[in-house]
Amino acid sequence: MENLIQPRILKGFRDFLPASEIQRASLIEKITEVYRSYGFVPIDTPVLEYTEILLRKSNGETEKQVFRFEDNGGRDVAMRFDLTVPFARFVAEHRAELYFPFKRYHIAKVWRGEKPQAGRYREFVQCDIDTVGSDSAASDFEILSVMKAAFEKIGVPEIVIKINHRGIFNRFLAKIGAVDRSEDILRTVDKLSKVGKDQVKKEIEEITLSKEKTELILNYVSFSSDFQNTLAFIEDLAGGPAEDTKRLRDIYLMMKAEGIEGTFALDTSITRGLDYYTGIVYETFLTDLPQIGSVCSGGRYDNLASLYMKERVPGVGASIGLDRLIAGLEQLGLTDTRKSYVDAEIYCLNAALAIEYQKTATFFRSKGINVEVFPDEKKMGQQYALTQAKDIPWGILINDKDAKSGTMTLKDLSTREQFENLTAEEAAEKILSAKHR
């Protein structure tokens, strides 16, 4: 006998057992349904791409984390670390075949060799939507609306989507003479909730070399009031009304008209770390679990595919981080606890009746009932244990006498109530009426 290999997986990677995978599939199905209901269409791109395509614009941090190697043909390739860069490449490559505004969703795995830690994995799923080819308040609002609808569909009762506008902040930075360092300032402000005000103050002083500018910036990003007051405040600091503040106001009016403005907060400290955002930016927090961080983020960008083509393609998008969301839902006790999709189990009382069991199963399936047949004549205790482990609601017992008379016993596995001598029709009706109750 050969030596056994210890079965194990790589650090930071995970197996999904049925209960976890059912839960993940259930979330993806709900999110997909909502994305589709707004007119987003699916695309897919390769997991492996030329490293040159994926990493051209990245900072050193991403480069260190990416799974990169030389393939058998000597090509420098890498596994995608997000769905945005491949989407930019996709839009540039297929622009002649697409219709604009182009609205796509893409729900898929991405890989980053991050240091594994609680809630951080090297393989995880992102659920992205983007609308490209329109620079309108309607598109901005639609992304926010679909985010809210997705969380509602998932069954998360309380979220807050914190919005801000990069353009207004940049206008303010220009006014106080700090716009040349805007990227560094944005990245520092982005850490505010994590590292605290004192640390941010210290770092901004180092960037601006001015206590006065630092105070002005901290004044801006610390302000907190309702949406309209905050908007008035930053509009004033940025030098008065302009396209950017009009845009935020238009979005707010749409929220109000739909009666969903309560879900949104204008938060002047939201900046998003990524360089390419130019308009609104947002992060989403579970009201009862803000400490796990944003579960859905995004924003508007001026030009998605600037690395690959000359035409400018403005757009707006968002991405749900499914794995962090699941971790949050688990902590809140809001996860789908199904353990199978089976409505009824046909037990094996007598292996000689196997044909009868299969025929009965086929009949039930034709009625839209999901049925599993226990394949072996094992002890009933073992068969019941399986249906219990899988949380299956109904059991079907067909003995020799039943087989002759074309009947069966239907058992409610939660109450243990039994219904004897039912025809297949009668049993199916009972299961269906309970299923649709």
Added chain:
Amino acid sequence: MENLIQPRILKGFRDFLPASEIQRASLIEKITEVYRSYGFVPIDTPVLEYTEILLRKSNGETEKQVFRFEDNGGRDVAMRFDLTVPFARFVAEHRAELYFPFKRYHIAKVWRGEKPQAGRYREFVQCDIDTVGSDSAASDFEILSVMKAAFEKIGVPEIVIKINHRGIFNRFLAKIGAVDRSEDILRTVDKLSKVGKDQVKKEIEEITLSKEKTELILNYVSFSSDFQNTLAFIEDLAGGPAEDTKRLRDIYLMMKAEGIEGTFALDTSITRGLDYYTGIVYETFLTDLPQIGSVCSGGRYDNLASLYMKERVPGVGASIGLDRLIAGLEQLGLTDTRKSYVDAEIYCLNAALAIEYQKTATFFRSKGINVEVFPDEKKMGQQYALTQAKDIPWGILINDKDAKSGTMTLKDLSTREQFENLTAEEAAEKILSAKHR
């Protein structure tokens, strides 16, 4: 301005544009629904695994094709090339957490650095099911039944599932004194339909070094008649009835009882290339397109996870090769031609009415209607072109007068018939009744 990077993807990889991805998603949804209706539950495993885990039992061919590299932590890792090896590792690793018989489905991408050619890709999707922990005719039959049901659900009218039994063939090889070379003989017979009888004859002579044995083997694998006659023929050649022929007969009786035996053929030349099969094996062909090869294959194995644990886990499984299937459906004109999931487009007649459009969209979505809002006040020709490209059935026009009176014009985009002055309720009813017709 930086130099532009030519947007391009790796050879053998593909982008999926919306029409293709909708089609793929539609097939996956149908296959998933059927798998679930038989009690299979989903799992997931990492795309990357230790090379040692994936390649221990492979032959040189696989090793050459796998995407393998050293990760940043110096680990020898590889991308999975099928879903069976990871499943074997999964069962061994989690056996204490699973209930047996364990029935899982796994629909996911796998990677092989094959020479790209028509219908062969380096990234493709497999749709696997396996039942492990039962060695019963019921489990064998169930896999065949679910395969047939899946193709029916997909809307493929005519398939033939060709079955054979490795055990019977091995018994025959033992009888003629050729069982010590059974693996080589099986692999050679597997090529029969591709390379022809003469070539196979030549190779088997080289393997067995016996013209007589070669004749006997060719006689076995060339026989063709109906299921029962063929079974009687090979039973006789193998030395008479035994467990293996009883198993095939039991499976046939189940098919007959369900009236699906017409879909199945007992084909003595089917062997499957892979080593681990020990019982029934099968391949599935589109009746009108046999030349593209098998679109769903599998079989029974004695021991799934022998590399990773001592306990024997018998099982039976099948895998639909989604990409080859799609290629076949395209040739047969059987593909889903939807281009979006949108039922109705709300056109933008006046950007000032954006709020009205969004509210109307939300109302329709609450009724279960998928609605897209055109975000910009573009020329109507351009807006119509988009809805035409996306095959959207209904258009909704709301002008200033409508906005005031709370009405709209509903337009059937295929007939161009218009219904004016409808309330949102009335329009929704019209769309829904057409949708469910």
